[in-house]
Amino acid sequence: MPENVDITWHDHHVSRTDREKLNGHKGGVVWFTGLSGSGKSTVANAVDAKLHQMGIHTYLLDGDNVRHGLNASPKILEESHSPEFAQRFGLGFGAQDRAENIRRIGAVADLFCQAGVLVLTAFVSPYRADRDAVRQIVESSGSAGDFIEVFVDTPLAVCEQRDPKGLYKKARAGEIKGFTGIDDPYEAPAKPEVHLPGGDATPDRLADQVITQLRKLGKLPQD
Secondary structure: OOOOOOOOOOOOOOHHHHHHHHHOOOOOOEEEEEEOOOOOOHHHHHHHHHHHHHOOEEEEEEEHHHOOOOOOOHHOOOOOOOOOHHHHHHEEEEEHHHHHHHHHHHHHHHHHOOOOOOOEEOOOOOOOOHHHHHHHHHHHHOOOEEEEEEEEEHHHHHHHHHHHHHHHHHHHHHOOOOOOOOEEOOOOOOOOOOOOOOOOOOOOHHHHHOOOOOOOOOOOOOO
8 A cells, every 4th residue: 555645845945936036147057959969968067167167056967977876776776775765766768767766866857946046057958848847847837947957969960970989889780779869869948048069169059059048037146
């Protein structure tokens, strides 16, 4: 029988508005999406560094880093937990696991947003429905405009040429199944808040485009 759990939401004495006044800027979720090798992490790190220099409170959630802890695989969890625990809570790379990976990240990103922080995320997040679900989470607990989708639009051929982790080569050889862009789809954003030509400009210039848009959206103080 399922356990009955009585869960009650507790309001905080310190509001998001209070935290944003202290920080001197608005909170938000800047969601970088694109193919593996598109430059998401590189651009997100460049934006993070520039915002930090400006005195903006930020945090970067990176896809690979999160997979080492919060969303660890069964293999990683087996090193410190039982096989049963690892299989139940570990995340692989199938469609359902990818959806849960993004759901967890969305919940964490929303917490940062409510703390008045500009949180940057860099995930392939290939399915449009998963990204839209995160947008709904973030904007339902805050307001419209809190979720800023940044599409790093780098052609597949360029991503394959870069192939920083050698994943495309393995996917083409059949060593990796269900790899986004090869034998699993990437659903590009229909109307992203920021559309970056990932193969045509330097990370520094792309980062400046993101910051310009954040300023237009009211997330950053005006110059």
